[in-house]
Amino acid sequence: MKRKMTFFLSSVLLLGLLAGCAEKDQLPDGAKLIHKGEFIFAASGEFKPFSYVKDDMSLTGFDIEVGRAIAKELHLKPVEKRIKFKGIVEGVKTGRADAAVASHTINPQRSKHVSFSTPYYYSGPQIFVRPDSKIKTVQDLKGKEVAVAKGSTYADTAKRYTSNIKMYDSDITALKALSGGRHDAVITDFVTGKTAAKEGFKITGRQLIERSEQAVVLPQDNPQLVKDINKALENLRKDGTLARISKKYFGEDITKKPE
Incomplete structure (x- = not known):
């Protein structure tokens, strides 16, 4: 009985200490x-x-x-x-x-x-392609291979226009693949794409699809x-x-x- 009471009191004290820690945070x-x-x-x-x-x-x-x-x-x-x-x-x-x-x-x-x-x-999602691409608007994306970042809203955007979607861990790796000759387009934030183009990626922006709030x-x-x-x-x-x-x-x- 004494051992049970000691255990009970120790448990109460531990809970009190944990509650105190939670209060501090x-x-x-x-x-x-x-x-x-x-x-x-x-x-x-x-x-x-x-x-x-x-x-x-x-x-x-x-x-x-x-x-x-x-x-x-x-x-x-x-x-x-x-x-x-x-x-x-x-x-x-x-x-x-x-x-x-x-x-x-x-x-x-x-x-x-x-x-x-x-x-x-x-911000807002924009279509990015290689400079020689004939893709200009979302209507041109039908059946095309579009790369996007995993977990981004741009995957949902791309699904409205094509079922051929490739996923990357980041927008930058998707844009790098596009610049290197893979895929038909990337949909990403217009600022990210514009910055990548300034840094030497062989890409250019086309239609700004919509505006979004971050x-x-x-x-x-x-x-x-x-x-x-x-x-x-x-x-x-x-x-x-x-x-x-x-x-x-x-x-x-x-x-x-x-x-």
């Missing part, structure tokens, strides 16, 4: 964090110029700087975590990161599993953190930080909602 307003004092955000590192790996293996890019700016607004230490793009939404959902600042398009399918912040930039991905069970990040983004818009970061990487402000 929160912002004062109740927003939950994986680690106290840190904002752990996911990015793929495969989506230049939004996120990519430097020679010293550290992450950089537009998304990375936005994530760091959000952390600064929240008075938290920014911690970047690399996750392959196709696994980022699941990673946030299962608690591997507090959020993802990784160029995710807001759409109904993802919204079933995660929450989104307000958009921090506006946002921070967050767990559905952390509504206060969504509110905090929305407030941080509002401040970063007002003080010009988002525009400054955008112009640094793209030479234009893609954070302003199109007319």
Whole structure:
């Protein structure tokens, strides 16, 4: 009996300690964090110029700087975590990161599993082909082989126009394959394609298919953190930080909602 009572008291004490730890991993307003004092955000590192790996293996890019700016607004230490793009939404959902600042398009399918912040930039899928291609619009994609990144919304876009789709781990590898003579086209973010063309890829842009809104991905069970990040983004818009970061990487402000 004494042994059972000791075990019971030890269990109660352990639960109390765990509860205390959980309480520490929160912002004062109740927003939950994986680690106290840190904002752990996911990015793929495969989506230049939004996120990519430097020679010293550290992450950089537009998304990375936005994530760091959000952390600064929240008075938290920014911690970047690399996750392959196709696994980022699941990673946030299962608690591997507090959020993802990784160029995710807001759409109904993802919204079933995660929450989104307000958009921090506006983009859109565009058709990219080799310069000698006769493909100009989505109507020309029928029956053509189109490459896209796994887990991206561009796969769903491509399925509207062709059933012949090839998947790559990243947009950059898909564009590199296209430049090297494989596939008929790639559908990707217009800024990514334009940047790749500037860096020497033998590709050119054709029809801009539509506009889309990109946002921070967050767990559905952390509504206060969504509110905090929305407030941080509002401040970063007002003080010009988002525009400054955008112009640094793209030479234009893609954070302003199109007319």
